[in-house]
Amino acid sequence: MSDAAVSDAVSPQTQSRFITALRDTAFVGLLTAGLCFPLIALRAEADMNNHLELQQRWSWLVAATIAMAASRFITSIFDRLAARIVGVIGVWLILFAGGTAYYATNSHGGVIAGCAVAGLISIGLAAVLNRSNVDAGPAEPTRFYRLDTSGGSIAGNLISIAALGCAIAFPLVMLAWLGPQGSLKWINNYGVQILIYVMLGWGLNIVVGLAGLLDLGYVAFYAVGCYAYALLATKFGLSFWLCLPLAGILAAFWGILLGFPVLRLRGDYLAIVTLAFGEIINIVLTNWVDLTNGDAGIPSIPRITFFGLPFTASDDGFAAWFGIEFSPIHRNIFLFYLILTLALITNFVTLRLRRLPIGRAWEALREDEIACRSLGINTTNTKLTAFALGAMFGGFAGAFFAVRQGFVNPNSFTFSESAAILAMVVLGGMGSQIGVALAAAVMIGGTELLRELDFLKVLFGEAFDPSQYRMLIFGFGMVAMMIWKPRGLVSTRAPSIFLKQRKAIAGALVKEGHG
Amino acid sequence: MENFLQQLINGVTLGSIYGLIAIGYTMVFGIIGMVNFAHGDVFMVSAFIALIIFLALTQLLGVSSIYAAIFIVLLASMLLTSLWNWTIERVAYRPLRGSFRLAPLISAIGMSIFLMNFVQAVQGPRNKPLPPMFNEVIHITKGGSFDVTLAYKQIIIVAVTAVLLAGFWYLVQKTPLGRAQRAVEQDRRMAALLGIDVDRTVSITFVMGAALAAVAGTLYLVNYGVVSFSDGFTPGVKAFTAAVLGGIGSIPGAVLGGLMIGLIETLWAAYVSNDYKNVAAFSVLIIVLIFMPSGLLGKPEVEKV
Numbered sequence: 111m112s113d114a115a116v117s118d119a120v121s122p123q124t125q126s127r128f129i130t131a132l133r134d135t136a137f138v139g140l141l142t143a144g145l146c147f148p149l150i151a152l153r154a155e156a157d158m159n160n161h162l163e164l165q166q167r168w169s170w171l172v173a174a175t176i177a178m179a180a181s182r183f184i185t186s187i188f189d190r191l192a193a194r195i196v197g198v199i200g201v202w203l204i205l206f207a208g209g210t211a212y213y214a215t216n217s218h219g220g221v222i223a224g225c226a227v228a229g230l231i232s233i234g235l236a237a238v239l240n241r242s243n244v245d246a247g248p249a250e251p252t253r254f255y256r257l258d259t260s261g262g263s264i265a266g267n268l269i270s271i272a273a274l275g276c277a278i279a280f281p282l283v284m285l286a287w288l289g290p291q292g293s294l295k296w297i298n299n300y301g302v303q304i305l306i307y308v309m310l311g312w313g314l315n316i317v318v319g320l321a322g323l324l325d326l327g328y329v330a331f332y333a334v335g336c337y338a339y340a341l342l343a344t345k346f347g348l349s350f351w352l353c354l355p356l357a358g359i360l361a362a363f364w365g366i367l368l369g370f371p372v373l374r375l376r377g378d379y380l381a382i383v384t385l386a387f388g389e390i391i392n393i394v395l396t397n398w399v400d401l402t403n404g405d406a407g408i409p410s411i412p413r414i415t416f417f418g419l420p421f422t423a424s425d426d427g428f429a430a431w432f433g434i435e436f437s438p439i440h441r442n443i444f445l446f447y448l449i450l451t452l453a454l455i456t457n458f459v460t461l462r463l464r465r466l467p468i469g470r471a472w473e474a475l476r477e478d479e480i481a482c483r484s485l486g487i488n489t490t491n492t493k494l495t496a497f498a499l500g501a502m503f504g505g506f507a508g509a510f511f512a513v514r515q516g517f518v519n520p521n522s523f524t525f526s527e528s529a530a531i532l533a534m535v536v537l538g539g540m541g542s543q544i545g546v547a548l549a550a551a552v553m554i555g556g557t558e559l560l561r562e563l564d565f566l567k568v569l570f571g572e573a574f575d576p577s578q579y580r581m582l583i584f585g586f587g588m589v590a591m592m593i594w595k596p597r598g599l600v601s602t603r604a605p606s607i608f609l610k611q612r613k614a615i616a617g618a619l620v621k622e623g624h625g
Numbered sequence: 626m627e628n629f630l631q632q633l634i635n636g637v638t639l640g641s642i643y644g645l646i647a648i649g650y651t652m653v654f655g656i657i658g659m660v661n662f663a664h665g666d667v668f669m670v671s672a673f674i675a676l677i678i679f680l681a682l683t684q685l686l687g688v689s690s691i692y693a694a695i696f697i698v699l700l701a702s703m704l705l706t707s708l709w710n711w712t713i714e715r716v717a718y719r720p721l722r723g724s725f726r727l728a729p730l731i732s733a734i735g736m737s738i739f740l741m742n743f744v745q746a747v748q749g750p751r752n753k754p755l756p757p758m759f760n761e762v763i764h765i766t767k768g769g770s771f772d773v774t775l776a777y778k779q780i781i782i783v784a785v786t787a788v789l790l791a792g793f794w795y796l797v798q799k800t801p802l803g804r805a806q807r808a809v810e811q812d813r814r815m816a817a818l819l820g821i822d823v824d825r826t827v828s829i830t831f832v833m834g835a836a837l838a839a840v841a842g843t844l845y846l847v848n849y850g851v852v853s854f855s856d857g858f859t860p861g862v863k864a865f866t867a868a869v870l871g872g873i874g875s876i877p878g879a880v881l882g883g884l885m886i887g888l889i890e891t892l893w894a895a896y897v898s899n900d901y902k903n904v905a906a907f908s909v910l911i912i913v914l915i916f917m918p919s920g921l922l923g924k925p926e927v928e929k930v
Contacts, residue, residue, distance in 0.1 A: 141712060144705065145705075145709055147705070148681075149670070150747050153748055154677055154680055162753060164677070322727070324731070378727070378730050379660075379914050381727075382862075382910065383910070383911050383914055386862065386910050386911055393903055394904070397900040529734065529738050532731075532734070536735075579746060581742040582743055584735075586735065587735070589716070592728045592729075592731050592735070593720045596721070596724050
């Protein structure tokens with residue numbers, strides 16, 4: 111079939127295609143309306159007397175139905191993935207413009223017109239994208255072969271070095287650009303926060319990405335490290351630098367303690383048991399009031415010192431010692447470099463271990479457990495090392511968290527925290543170091559950044575808080591990732607050992623055994 | 626003694642609800658071998674649907690008979706929750722058949738997070754309290770340290786559970802649909818070769834699991850009169866524990882496990898520590914999985930290459 115034939119008269123084929131698309135659209139529209147009718151159209155809200163009243167929001171239901179139906183229409187008339195994505199974006203832009211026009215009380219003419227035009231252009235672009243390859247018939251899903259950057263390709267090394275350079279320069283650039291006051295938020299809320307999650311993601315990556323053990327209670331080890339420092343420092347007055355290794359060792363010890371009985375369980379049972387363990391730790395932390403002070407938490411944990419020099423304005427403080435003017439930003443910059451160092455140690459150890467026999471055994475275990483056992487690998491010990499090592503890095507991160515916050519309570523260690531870290535590992539591509547770091551930066555930094563954007567507040571109202579939708583998007587992203595690229599974004603794995611020449615293996619070719 | 630009897634009654638009520646949810650876990654595990662992690666959140670969604678339909682009936686449509694209202698709510702909640710679970714299976718699990726082993730579980734975890742936060746976003750994060758209903762009680766003993774009571778709603782819960790289970794057992798054991806399900810459970814490929822529509826059978830399994838979860842959700846709402854977006858997680862894990870304890874894949878096992886978990890939880894709360902009652906349930910889960918992974922009524926699993 112040539113291009114001209116498609117674009118000219120309406121052939122029977124395109125006609126039936128169109129009818130199928132319309133039928134799909136109607137079905138998806140009805141389904142959305144049915145799913146959302148009680149949950150979206152009606153909202154139960156308690157009034158002053160704690161009496162529930164229903165609020166009716168039928169326009170929301172209509173909007174959701176139209177949006178889903180229109181998206182389905184686009185995806186069923188276009189064949190190519192790119193055309194579908196661009197087309198759906200176009201439809202959403204037009205609907206957004208329509209919604210703003212319908213609701214806006216003051217003038218948002220520019221935004222409305224801009225969105226509508228951009229939407230129309232997107233749909234036109236989608237049509238062009240779709241036609242340019244119509245001869246090939248329904249296109250095969252394109253598969254991108256990329257090199258695993260953690261495997262050590264040149265491009266990957268350059269990216270890693272550039273990312274590292276940016277991370278090292280970040281606080282100094284911010285300080286020079288915005289001054290001590292303005293840069294505090296960026297270094298603390300963005301830099302340190304993101305790096306804690308990068309470190310947790312890398313730690314969990316050893317367990318999930320390399321050894322293929324799904325751990326849903328990773329936050330328990332984070333909690334162990336955190337409370338280890340908090341308790342040792344407040345009850346025995348030990349310094350952070352002594353507690354940091356202790357926290358890691360304690361967390362690793364807990365990892366071994368839990369790992370011994372459970373690691374012979376199958377993949378999905380292991381996941382549930384680790385989840386139960388995480389919950390038990392949280393309940394104990396909440397209810398063992400004598401030790402942990404329960405929900406009230408442990409306040410006034412000693413702050414970080416510069417290897418003994420406190421970050422205070424006093425005469426024996428950091429600023430006085432180095433003869434510079436005191437500023438609270440010094441502590442935050444130091445914390446930033448500390449967590450950066452800890453995260454890099456995690457990364458370095460992981461990368462080195464991957465080349466040792468134990469690391470190869472982890473990856474072999476992930477791919478096929480029965481084959482491993484047949485080859486004489488001690489699966490229990492292999493799993494246990496991965497589990498303990500992952501727990502240890504979680505413990506380090508926990509101790510850092512405690513010294514940074516100066517206050518801990520059990521609310522920081524809930525299942526949703528475990529789920530967020532797991533989402534980073536899954537979305538970043540299980541096993542890929544740079545992917546996990548990117549996912550952490552986008553997921554934590556991205557939502558913080560969205561909160562800053564004022565024009566979103568203008569459009570969605572003052573109460574708009576994107577972090578409310580963060581986990582919603584993470585959850586959906588995990589499902590989408592499993593369907594689209596189950597082995598993660600970086601789906602090619604460079605083998606860490608090879609005979610003559612390094613050949614990349616596509617993730618799709620690797621069959622997973624019992625994980 | 627009075628205390629023990631009262632806790633026994635409460636435990637059986639709670640256990641019925643867990644048993645209803647556990648059937649959804651056990652059937653899905655039996656038929657496609659995945660832990661449907663989102664099932665607890667499907668239960669929570671069903672409780673929300675029940676709450677909203679109940680409010681719509683009483684406030685907007687002016688239905689005055691509470692029995693009629695609850696009956697309609699039960700049916701509507703079963704229908705709409707089934708629709709949800711059907712969609713979830715279609716969107717999040719079916720494309721993953723044949724993918725690597727952990728993929729469906731990760732997808733289910735994503736779905737669970739999505740559902741929880743979706744309900745939080747559209748219905749708000751606060752608890753939703755209903756005024757108590759069916760407050761009448763029957764006094765079983767009198768004159769002891771306190772009166773042992775059996776509330777009407779507890780009778781309703783146990784009766785509805787028993788009736789549904791009987792119907793459900795009939796469906797699985799005696800109908801062509803149930804036969805198809807058991808065939809798919811034994812060997813998916815062979816069942817397909819013999820002309821059973823495997824995809825359809827799996828979908829129906831999800832629909833049935835969701836319908837029972839919806840009954841549990843409605844009864845939960847009637848019993849406790851309050852629901853929040855995070856209420857799916859803990860009952861979900863406990864119901865999974867019940868399914869494992871009874872032997873995952875076995876439907877009578879799920880009910881038995883549910884009753885046992887309900888009793889363990891209430892008795893632990895009454896005699897040991899109320900704060901640590903969830904620890905008791907979670908510890909049972911860990912111990913059962915480690916020491917008898919095939920549960921009370923399950924078949925031992927053979928690992929095949």
